[in-house]
Amino acid sequence: MKLTVWTYEGPPHVGAMRVATAMKGLHYVLHAPQGDTYADLLFTMIERRNHRPPVSYTTFQARDLGADTATLFKKSCQDAVDRFQPEAIIVGASCTAELIQDDPAGLSETMGLSIPVIPLELPSYSRKENFGADETFYQIVKALAKPQERTARVTCNILGPTALGFRARDDVEELTGLLSDLGVQVNVVAPLGATPSDIARLPAAHFNVLLSPETGEAAARWLEKNHQQPFTKIVPIGVGATRDFIAEIGDIIGKPVLIDESRLRMPWWSRSVDSTYLTGKRVFIFGDGTHVAAHARIARDEMGFEVVGIGCYNREMARPVRALAKSYGLEALITDDYLEVEAAIEALSPEMILGTQMERHIGKRLGIPCAVISAPVHVQDFPARYSPQVGFEGANVIFDTLIHPLVMGLEEHLLTMFRDDFEFHDDAGPSHHGGKAKAKVEAVVEEAPAPQDDNIIWLADAEKELKKIPFFVRGKARRNTETYATQKGLHQISLDTLYEAKAHYAR
Amino acid sequence: MNALTPSNGGCRTAPVLKERGQREVFCGLTGIIWLHRKMQDAFFLVVGSRTCAHLLQSAAGVMIFAEPRFGTAILEETDLAGMKDAQTEIDREVARLLARRPDIRQLFLVGSCPSEVIKIDLAKAAERLSQIHAPHVRVLNYSGSGIETTFTEGEDACLACMVPVLKSTEARELLVVGALPDVVEDQMLSLLADMGVGPVRLLPARRIDDTTAVGPNTVFALVQPFLGETHSALERRGARHLAAPFPFGDEGTTAWLRVIATEFGVSEETFEAVTAAPRARARKAIAQAAEVLRGKSVFFFPDSQLEIPLARFLTRECGMTAIEVGSPYIHDALHGPDLDLLPAGPQISEGQDVDKQLDRARAARPDLTICGLGLANPLEAEGLSTKWAIELVFTPVHFYEQAGDLAGLFSRPLRRKAVLHLEAAE
Numbered sequence: 013m014k015l016t017v018w019t020y021e022g023p024p025h026v027g028a029m030r031v032a033t034a035m036k037g038l039h040y041v042l043h044a045p046q047g048d049t050y051a052d053l054l055f056t057m058i059e060r061r062n063h064r065p066p067v068s069y070t071t072f073q074a075r076d077l078g079a080d081t082a083t084l085f086k087k088s089c090q091d092a093v094d095r096f097q098p099e100a101i102i103v104g105a106s107c108t109a110e111l112i113q114d115d116p117a118g119l120s121e122t123m124g125l126s127i128p129v130i131p132l133e134l135p136s137y138s139r140k141e142n143f144g145a146d147e148t149f150y151q152i153v154k155a156l157a158k159p160q161e162r163t164a165r166v167t168c169n170i171l172g173p174t175a176l177g178f179r180a181r182d183d184v185e186e187l188t189g190l191l192s193d194l195g196v197q198v199n200v201v202a203p204l205g206a207t208p209s210d211i212a213r214l215p216a217a218h219f220n221v222l223l224s225p226e227t228g229e230a231a232a233r234w235l236e237k238n239h240q241q242p243f244t245k246i247v248p249i250g251v252g253a254t255r256d257f258i259a260e261i262g263d264i265i266g267k268p269v270l271i272d273e274s275r276l277r278m279p280w281w282s283r284s285v286d287s288t289y290l291t292g293k294r295v296f297i298f299g300d301g302t303h304v305a306a307h308a309r310i311a312r313d314e315m316g317f318e319v320v321g322i323g324c325y326n327r328e329m330a331r332p333v334r335a336l337a338k339s340y341g342l343e344a345l346i347t348d349d350y351l352e353v354e355a356a357i358e359a360l361s362p363e364m365i366l367g368t369q370m371e372r373h374i375g376k377r378l379g380i381p382c383a384v385i386s387a388p389v390h391v392q393d394f395p396a397r398y399s400p401q402v403g404f405e406g407a408n409v410i411f412d413t414l415i416h417p418l419v420m421g422l423e424e425h426l427l428t429m430f431r432d433d434f435e436f437h438d439d440a441g442p443s444h445h446g447g448k449a450k451a452k453v454e455a456v457v458e459e460a461p462a463p464q465d466d467n468i469i470w471l472a473d474a475e476k477e478l479k480k481i482p483f484f485v486r487g488k489a490r491r492n493t494e495t496y497a498t499q500k501g502l503h504q505i506s507l508d509t510l511y512e513a514k515a516h517y518a519r
Numbered sequence: 520m521n522a523l524t525p526s527n528g529g530c531r532t533a534p535v536l537k538e539r540g541q542r543e544v545f546c547g548l549t550g551i552i553w554l555h556r557k558m559q560d561a562f563f564l565v566v567g568s569r570t571c572a573h574l575l576q577s578a579a580g581v582m583i584f585a586e587p588r589f590g591t592a593i594l595e596e597t598d599l600a601g602m603k604d605a606q607t608e609i610d611r612e613v614a615r616l617l618a619r620r621p622d623i624r625q626l627f628l629v630g631s632c633p634s635e636v637i638k639i640d641l642a643k644a645a646e647r648l649s650q651i652h653a654p655h656v657r658v659l660n661y662s663g664s665g666i667e668t669t670f671t672e673g674e675d676a677c678l679a680c681m682v683p684v685l686k687s688t689e690a691r692e693l694l695v696v697g698a699l700p701d702v703v704e705d706q707m708l709s710l711l712a713d714m715g716v717g718p719v720r721l722l723p724a725r726r727i728d729d730t731t732a733v734g735p736n737t738v739f740a741l742v743q744p745f746l747g748e749t750h751s752a753l754e755r756r757g758a759r760h761l762a763a764p765f766p767f768g769d770e771g772t773t774a775w776l777r778v779i780a781t782e783f784g785v786s787e788e789t790f791e792a793v794t795a796a797p798r799a800r801a802r803k804a805i806a807q808a809a810e811v812l813r814g815k816s817v818f819f820f821p822d823s824q825l826e827i828p829l830a831r832f833l834t835r836e837c838g839m840t841a842i843e844v845g846s847p848y849i850h851d852a853l854h855g856p857d858l859d860l861l862p863a864g865p866q867i868s869e870g871q872d873v874d875k876q877l878d879r880a881r882a883a884r885p886d887l888t889i890c891g892l893g894l895a896n897p898l899e900a901e902g903l904s905t906k907w908a909i910e911l912v913f914t915p916v917h918f919y920e921q922a923g924d925l926a927g928l929f930s931r932p933l934r935r936k937a938v939l940h941l942e943a944a945e
Contacts (some may be wrong), residue, residue: 047546047665052893062900107568109631
């Protein structure tokens with residue numbers, strides 16, 4: 013048993029629902045008790061979908077357990093096929109149904125249905141949502157993809173986008189446009205928007221673009237092995253990654269590709285002088301492996317941030333994220349326990365977090381700005397406007413996303429100059445975020461400063477001076493000074509120590 | 520039968536359409552979201568799966584990030600394979616939890632579908648843990664599993680498990696049962712105090728040390744229509760139920776208070792003096808909101824068991840017509856008084872086969888459909904106006920001062936539809 017308060021991922025059958033809900037003409041018959049239907053609201057409320065997810069729940073109750081839950085499953089299965097007339101169904105069990113071992117796969121096989129029935133085995137007590145989506149999509153592809161001729165023109169499939177994905181809708185559109193500019197037509201996008209007959213057509217494409225490794229890699233690997241379709245390894249999030257992705261496409265189709273970059277504004281926005289203030293901002297990055305890897309590169313190479321922490325919650329990506337962190341001189345934090353993430357952020361006191369909705373809450377608690385870059389998602393991660401992450405427009409969007417939570421250039425200087433101003437002070441927060449401004453409360457000066465560390469004591473005047481430093485750099489100043497004092501073997505931090513440390517770390 | 524009985528007879532003896540099939544409802548674990556706020560020294564530890572944790576997180580809508588007083592002990596493969604002893608595992612997790620949260624005085628071990636299916640004995644665990652952590656912490660257990668409880672039945676199961684450990688009393692007391700927001704509870708207590716009714720005890724009490732007790736001279740009134748098990752448990756302790764319509768709207772609140780007033784011999788004069796002003800306010804507030812509701816039709820999908828009392832409120836006080844009133848369960852002892860008052864006409868249904876019910880709703884094209892979050896946007900996309908049922912459980916809606924807000928919850932979707940002009944100008 014493991015005590016959990018908030019989770020980054022749902023159970024694996026929710027992953028299967030993300031695939032089923034993304035598709036058309038597919039129905040999911042889920043052996044599950046009353047209450048598991050809560051998952052519908054993830055799609056109808058958070059994603060604002062205007063259709064119910066195509067899922068039939070058998071809704072067994074305690075009194076059914078002694079009787080015949082298997083018959084109940086078969087009835088639900090038949091009812092779903094009759095009512096919704098899908099081209100294919102997937103069948104499986106939620107965590108409770110897994111325990112009663114009714115074997116949905118075997119049961120549905122005996123029913124003699126005229127459409128393909130794809131059984132799912134999703135171990136609820138050892139795996140999670142992303143695995144569930146990846147495995148479900150793989151099983152669907154394996155069952156339905158048919159050997160066939162390649163298309164005459166160069167085409168590819170886009171694999172991986174699901175319902176409830178982070179910006180999946182807009183990423184597909186941006187990527188389709190990018191590929192079209194490269195002279196590559198999209199054969200099928202799957203699972204998002206695909207029907208079972210579209211899945212059958214997957215092998216007609218010349219190669220696959222793996223947009224979301226978390227939810228599409230198993231299918232991409234299977235298609236590579238069984239239908240000789242290579243797949244892309246670079247996810248085009250960020251300027252550099254997009255350019256590398258374009259080169260990768262060139263290698264796959266065997267001819268050089270040229271692209272018009274006139275829509276790409278991000279590099280100039282980052283080079284322009286207003287962005288100078290971004291230099292060396294200490295950021296902590298946490299999310300799913302793919303988005304974390306992309307944002308590590310963006311943060312360091314394209315925004316000029318200093319990356320002070322990297323981690324992901326999906327263990328499937330632990331290995332690449334560990335390797336990535338090492339190349340940044342860091343040790344990766346691989347955990348799905350948000351309390352551990354919170355502790356890590358608190359200890360590092362970064363100036364900004366690039367994270368998920370969970371880290372946004374952590375940031376709120378610790379007073380650290382946060383930009384959301386990855387699932388798990390909330391209703392605000394489904395904006396009405398076009399807001400892709402991939403490609404050139406994605407890079408533009410990400411630049412805006414990353415600077416929005418921060419105090420901007422000149423404002424930062426003004427705060428430093430007039431930090432004792434009664435309105436324009438630390439606690440007021442960035443001026444473009446409403447509702448935060450509050451009157452300055454005169455701090456009570458503590459007589460005896462509390463020791464900050466086992467060995468190091470802040471003297472009163474140094475502590476007082478520290479409080480004059482603007483809030484968005486105070487954490488860094490405190491850490492740097494303490495590190496400096498430790499290095500020098502000092503046990504007390506005086507005003508002089510503070511400024512010596514400042515000079516030491518000047519850049 | 521009394522002066523309030525509708526002229527065409529009520530719905531108490533109307534035939535009930537009983538259905539079973541796919542249910543689009545939450546399980547009883549959901550009640551933890553409001554119960555842990557109500558009982559400020561309680562922690563709810565669900566023994567369940569990742570699905571349970573995910574449900575609590577999703578049903579809460581937004582994460583209550585000030586470290587919530589609930590959590591899930593997630594069962595892992597090793598627990599299922601019997602490689603670890605579940606009881607030892609629970610002891611360890613509880614010890615860790617209580618060490619971190621010394622403010623916790625009551626701990627509820629909450630059973631889930633998986634823990635019920637693999638038969639983890641939480642009663643045994645609660646008994647043992649109570650001994651270990653007494654006197655500082657009391658440990659109780661109940662099941663909020665979907666195989667046994669539907670949405671609000673979770674609160675019922677929670678309160679029912681507290682009844683056997685309530686102190687005994689011989690005193691003649693009124694016990695008011697059901698979780699209410701504090702502000703509403705205070706209004707109710709002040710109305711009762713003004714009528715001279717007392718002492719009044721509450722279940723659930725806000726803290727463990729409160730003086731709630733029960734005995735043969737206790738009479739109890741329910742403020743929530745989903746407390747069937749708690750009702751039985753209190754009767755087993757010798758207490759007597761004061762059956763009444765539920766305190767929604769002017770009429771419901773007055774009828775509810777009148778039953779208590781009669782029991783405690785409150786004079787008609789005093790009753791009038793205490794209720795006249797808030798009744799007048801309630802009527803005025805309802806009338807404003809009811810302008811858009813009058814003459815409109817309403818269709819209830821089953822959700823919280825609040826459907827019958829609310830249908831009574833909407834038809835009698837807001838001028839609506841009910842087409843179908845679905846409830847997950849109907850208990851005559853609890854819902855009878857409201858069914859008596861609900862004018863005959865609507866289809867009363869119990870249980871759910873959601874696809875068939877959706878067919879009926881689409882055929883009836885009601886002006887307003889009350890349904891769960893999973894159905895609301897899909898029905899809106901089909902052109903129906905909807906009200907999410909869960910808001911009725913998460914919003915202060917009881918008694919006089921909230922009667923206008925209650926009507927407002929139903930009128931807002933219709934008002935919104937009227938104010939939006941998204942098409943091109945002609």
